[in-house]
Amino acid sequence: DQQVKQNSPSLSVQEGRISILNCDYTNSMFDYFLWYKKYPAEGPTFLISISSIKDKNEDGRFTVFLNKSAKHLSLHIVPSQPGDSAVYFCAASSSTGGGNKLTFGTGTQLKVEL
Amino acid sequence: ETGVTQSPTHLIKTRGQQVTLRCSSQSGHNTVSWYQQALGQGPQFIFQYYREEENGRGNFPPRFSGLQFPNYSSELNVNALELDDSALYLCASSFGPGQGNAFFGQGTRLTVV
Numbered sequence: 001d002q003q004v005k006q007n008s009p010s011l012s013v014q015e016g017r018i019s020i021l022n023c024d025y026t027n028s029m030f031d032y033f034l035w036y037k038k039y040p041a042e043g044p045t046f047l048i049s050i051s052s053i054k055d056k057n058e059d060g061r062f063t064v065f066l067n068k069s070a071k072h073l074s075l076h077i078v079p080s081q082p083g084d085s086a087v088y089f090c091a092a093s094s095s096t097g098g099g100n101k102l103t104f105g106t107g108t109q110l111k112v113e114l
Numbered sequence: 115e116t117g118v119t120q121s122p123t124h125l126i127k128t129r130g131q132q133v134t135l136r137c138s139s140q141s142g143h144n145t146v147s148w149y150q151q152a153l154g155q156g157p158q159f160i161f162q163y164y165r166e167e168e169n170g171r172g173n174f175p176p177r178f179s180g181l182q183f184p185n186y187s188s189e190l191n192v193n194a195l196e197l198d199d200s201a202l203y204l205c206a207s208s209f210g211p212g213q214g215n216a217f218f219g220q221g222t223r224l225t226v227v
Contacts, residue, residue, distance in 0.1 A: 004156070006156075042220050046216070101162065101172065102149075104149075107156055
């Protein structure tokens with residue numbers, strides 16, 4: 001049972017344009033959401049997070065939007081840069097779940113082209 | 115400030131053998147979580163250790179076990195290795211077991227033949 005889903009395995013965007021990565025979840029108990037970026041041969045690197053009490057969080061070029069009623073979140077990267085090319089994972093956790101257990105999606109491979 | 119380090123980086127084992135993977139948590143962090151990432155999948159939570167006690171476990175059999183030491187470093191042990199155990203094993207450290215940002219090591223690539 002995939003509780004966090006990233007339905008787009010890959011996304012290609014031109015440099016300077018906006019990248020939008022999507023994530024859906026099914027577990028209503030999730031109340032904290034994170035995005036990680038992963039380069040080959042490296043561990044995931046934390047990018048940005050959002051609590052369920054907010055609907056938007058912004059950090060530089062990265063903005064995460066949360067739509068609780070739709071159980072959907074998205075990561076916007078603007079402007080996209082070639083160095084943003086990586087696999088992006090959406091993750092979720094529950095404050096009632098005990099421990100900092102993160103449930104990950106399957107990832108979206110972003111390619112930013114010149 | 116040192117980051118999360120894992121050893122070894124690569125490992126090849128034979129089916130039925132046992133393996134121990136190691137993780138040093140980031141300075142100041144007292145919580146370590148282990149994840150298994152199979153090819154083409156997202157990381158899956160194995161278990162978490164907080165102040166040397168297991169603090170949550172995912173859907174993995176008992177042959178996956180762990181330890182956390184007084185310096186908060188951690189080990190993941192897998193007994194009776196199966197071919198499906200071949201994966202990238204990731205360690206993440208954080209300050210406290212609650213919600214928050216976990217910082218990952220580079221992982222150990224385990225291949226079972």
